[in-house]
Amino acid sequence: MATTMQKAFPFVVIITGAVIATALIMLKQAPEEKPPIDNTPLVSVQSIKYEPMKFTVSSYGVVNAKYHTELVAQVSGEITYVSDTFVKGGFIKKGQILAKIDPSDYESALLDAQADLASAKSSLVLEKATAEVAEREWAEITDSKPSDLSLRKPQLAQEIAKLKSAEAGLQRAQRNLERSIIKAPYDSLIGSRNIGMGSFVSNGSSIGLVYNTEKAEVRLPLADKEMQYLDRKGTNAEVTLVGNFAGEKQQWKGTIVRSEGVIDSKSRMTYLIAEVNDPYGLKSNHKELRYGTYVTAHIGGTNAGNVAVIPRHLIVNGLVAVMDEEKKLRYLPVNIIRQDGSNVIISSGIEEGMNIITSALDYPIEGMTVALPEDKILQQDVPVDDADEDSESAIVMEGKE
Template identity: 80%
Template sequence: MATTMQKVFPFLIIGSGIAITAALVAMKQPPEEKPPVDTTPLVSVQSIEYKPMTFTVSSYGVVNPKYQTELVAQVNGEITYLAEAFVKGGFVKKGQILAKIDPSDYESALLDAQAELASAKSNLVLEKATAAVAEREWAEITDSKPSDLSLRKPQLAKEIAKLKSAEAGLHRAQRNLERSVIKAPYDSLIASRNIGLGTYVGNGASIGTLYNTEIAEVRLPLADKEMQYLDRKGANAEVSLVGNFAGEKQQWQGTIVRSEGVIDSKSRMTYLVAEINDPYALKGNHKELRFGTYVTAHIGGTQAGSVAIIPRHLIVNGLVAVMDTEMKLRYLPVNIIRQDGSNVIISSGLEDGMNIITSALDYPIEGMSVKLPEDKILQQDAIEGDDIIKSAIAIKDKE
């Protein structure tokens, strides 16, 4: 038969367990309250600014002389004189003597031509006198009308023709003598010289090549779609040329003077031609622009009006993501009037000062809330401030 202790012992164990459990529960601290997690997407924005703009069209080209001339000998003979400036890279003025061909034969030919002219003039005077005597004698013999032969008119015409031939011969001799002296046709840079002292040259032999230094040209290729941004298809437009000179980037000014008027069959480009005055700075103090220089050209174009520039990658199907005044995501259509490298130029669709979203969104939805990073930081600072206050209050309560 169970004793009283045996009957009570199980209840004591159970009671002890309940007491211990209650004590442990009482000692357990309540779980910390975690602040709610803000899942609003953070975005970066760029403010839209409209301002006036003048379009420019970019191109490129190589500087060349407007005129280049290959000098050739127009008479035969030996080179007896060369100017010191007549060397490759030399500069010469218009009319400056570059070389001379031995003039002896042409001086002799001129004397012969002068003698023939004098003889022809003398024969003409004599024939005129003879014709006058024949006319007078015919009148003394008969009253009938004389024939042209009787009046020596054929002989007179022959002498007149001989005189004209002699005059032509004199002009030819004078011209050949003048051609024995080779002169620069304009202010020039000597590109090459193909003769030396004592060289015998024949009619048509190459003497050298000259480049005109008064005006330089640059052919500028443009895609057909770029022509719409130029006034009057670029006629008389100002051009800024950028290139390197002496290891430094330099800039020169030019003017579009003409279009070549056709589309190149290979490149499908239209070529405009720009002119630059005094490229070698022979008459001014600007930097020289040497022939053969590769330049980038910026051609002044039409007035675009009030426009804004935004990165091209932000436009998808003609829509731009913006953050409205209520911090909501909106997609707005824009009117693109030109692409300019990595940017596009728009004329309407967005308001001045509006914020466009420049950062990528994982799952964008029209009307969703968005935040700026600075707003997130301010919110976090506020939460941390609240936590500090709560901790201070809890500590004070324990005390």
């Protein structure tokens, strides 16, 4: 038979195991609690500021002379003189002599015309005297009314016509003699010269090309929708031309003087004409604006009032995301009055000083809480401070013990 000890042994083992398990459970440390994770999305913001603005419309173009003239010979002959300043790229004054054509034939023609005029005058005087004699003789013979032929009126009219013809011939001879001297029609830049000493030119032969230096013009293409931002369709608006001169960026001031008044059939653009005075700085000290220069133009437009400029990509279906005072995401409609490249100009919809969200959000929901990066930094700093305070408290308690 089993002894009492043998019967009690299983119970002892069970009780001992339970005690050990209980002790182990009591000695086991509780799992460390992890700090709660903040999933609030971070955003970057930009404060809205309204400022007065004047619209500017941009365009581009090539600088050209307002006037250019191809010089042609109006008489024939040999070139006997060419001015030293009559070279490509040279500057000349109005009325300056550029070249001369042999005037010998035209001087002779002038003498012939003068002789013809003197002869016509003499014939007219003789015919008038003859007509007076004929009128007196008719009066002595009869009291009847004389005919025009009897008074030699047709002959007198013929002599008057001959005199006028001689005067016209004299004027023509004088003009031809004057035309043998080629003069500059205005202050000019020589574009080309097609003659030389000893060359022969005939009536209509090209002599050269000159460009007016008093004023320059630039044709500026504008889309039709841009015209709404200009007063009086741009007439008399100030324009700033920007281009390169001697490797440096330069600016010149000009004025819009007119519109071409039609839409180009190929480009579908409206062209405005900008005018610049004294482009080569011959009468002033500004940098020369050479013909053929490619320039960018900025045309002064209408006053936009108080407006704000924000990046265009922040506008979605006319709404912009903002962070309100409670740091909630809100979508507000804005009034867009113009798109300007990568930006848009708004006149209302967002109050002065409001923060628009400029960073992208993965899953934006109206009313969701958002945070700024500096808010996260402050939240991370708080537990560290609390831990330091707990450590200091523990040190104090140990000192008291």
